[in-house]
Amino acid sequence: xEESSYKISGVDIDAxxxxxxxxxxxxxxxxxxxxxTGLGGFSGLFQLDMGRYKNPVLVSGTDGVGTKLKVAIExxxxxxVGIDLVAMVVNDLLTSGAEPLFFLDYIATGKLxxxxxxxxxxxxxxxxxxxxxxxxxxxxxxxxxxxxQSDYDLAGFGVGVVExxxxxxxxxxxxxxxxxxxxxxxxxxxxxxxxxxxxxxKHQMAVNEYIDELKCSLKDILLKPTTIYVSIIQKLKELIxxxxxxxxxxxxxxxxxxxxxxxxLDIELNQWDxxxxxxxxxxxxxxxxxxxxxxxxxxxxxxxxxxxxxxxxLKQQCKDIIWVGKVFKK
Numbered sequence: 229x230e231e232s233s234y235k236i237s238g239v240d241i242d243a244x245x246x247x248x249x250x251x252x253x254x255x256x257x258x259x260x261x262x263x264x265t266g267l268g269g270f271s272g273l274f275q276l277d278m279g280r281y282k283n284p285v286l287v288s289g290t291d292g293v294g295t296k297l298k299v300a301i302e303x304x305x306x307x308x309v310g311i312d313l314v315a316m317v318v319n320d321l322l323t324s325g326a327e328p329l330f331f332l333d334y335i336a337t338g339k340l341x342x343x344x345x346x347x348x349x350x351x352x353x354x355x356x357x358x359x360x361x362x363x364x365x366x367x368x369x370x371x372x373x374x375x376x377q378s379d380y381d382l383a384g385f386g387v388g389v390v391e392x393x394x395x396x397x398x399x400x401x402x403x404x405x406x407x408x409x410x411x412x413x414x415x416x417x418x419x420x421x422x423x424x425x426x427x428x429x430k431h432q433m434a435v436n437e438y439i440d441e442l443k444c445s446l447k448d449i450l451l452k453p454t455t456i457y458v459s460i461i462q463k464l465k466e467l468i469x470x471x472x473x474x475x476x477x478x479x480x481x482x483x484x485x486x487x488x489x490x491x492x493l494d495i496e497l498n499q500w501d502x503x504x505x506x507x508x509x510x511x512x513x514x515x516x517x518x519x520x521x522x523x524x525x526x527x528x529x530x531x532x533x534x535x536x537x538x539x540x541x542l543k544q545q546c547k548d549i550i551w552v553g554k555v556f557k558k
Contacts, residue, residue: 294420310382494556
């Protein structure tokens with residue numbers, strides 16, 4: 229009778245230890261001076277510098293990458309989805325005016341492959357460096373039977389801090405305020421179930437024709453990392469009265485922005501030049517205008533609500549800013 233073991237059941241502890249050794253140098257590059265622990269402990273310790281704040285409020289968020297992971301798995305490219313993971317969390321933190329502090333990740337897979345895990349975590353570390361936050365912990369779970377061998381899922385959790393009197397919550401937004409958009413880097417991490425339906429299920433034979441039309445690869449279109457807006461938002465909030473911030477994800481620009489608009493008010497949207505990859509997908513999948521606007525960001529990744537008096541200064545600071553609309557009374 230064959231002796232049973234954890235490895236025979238599909239869980240390789242040695243592979244997990246190998247993966248941790250491989251990722252340590254990348255994780256350590258994200259550390260800030262407030263980090264008190266190294267990688268490999270049971271928890272991560274972060275000492276908030278209370279001398280920098282008068283009345284600090286911690287801001288938290290959690291998110292994943294969604295079925296964009298299926299595209300990464302299909303194409304065998306795993307070094308960008310970690311950036312997406314950080315971006316989806318940190319861009320949400322920014323909407324409260326928070327400075328990002330630290331991040332934790334969770335990776336679940338059917339079979340732990342140290343090199344693949346290293347590529348994923350390198351992406352997470354790149355995202356953390358862009359967001360100026362420390363990766364202080366995480367978990368890698370090998371779960372045969374729950375996932376197929378090649379599949380994996382990602383989740384992330386982040387914490388930031390903001391002075392209580394500097395929280396951005398939309399409460400001061402009023403009629404006449406203007407909406408400006410920071411450009412996205414493409415689809416970001418939303419709408420990929422529809423993207424996959426169109427590209428891999430509905431019109432697979434026609435994809436190459438449209439790839440030639442865009443003059444780029446499928447990887448360039450579908451796995452371009454989500455933009456992390458930390459640097460620009462941190463700069464702008466010191467110069468401009470930002471009354472509200474909206475991270476444009478599933479639900480599109482209108483629905484996400486209405487989440488921060490006070491009762492009795494509405495927003496009127498302008499037309500802007502939609503990036504060609506959205507038009508390409510819409511044409512390929514015969515998707516209606518209303519469905520495109522509700523599912524995708526349509527080229528706008530973050531919306532700022534500001535008073536008209538700050539518009540010129542905003543345009544001076546951001547040459548690629550896009551005027552997307554205004555606030556009006558219902």
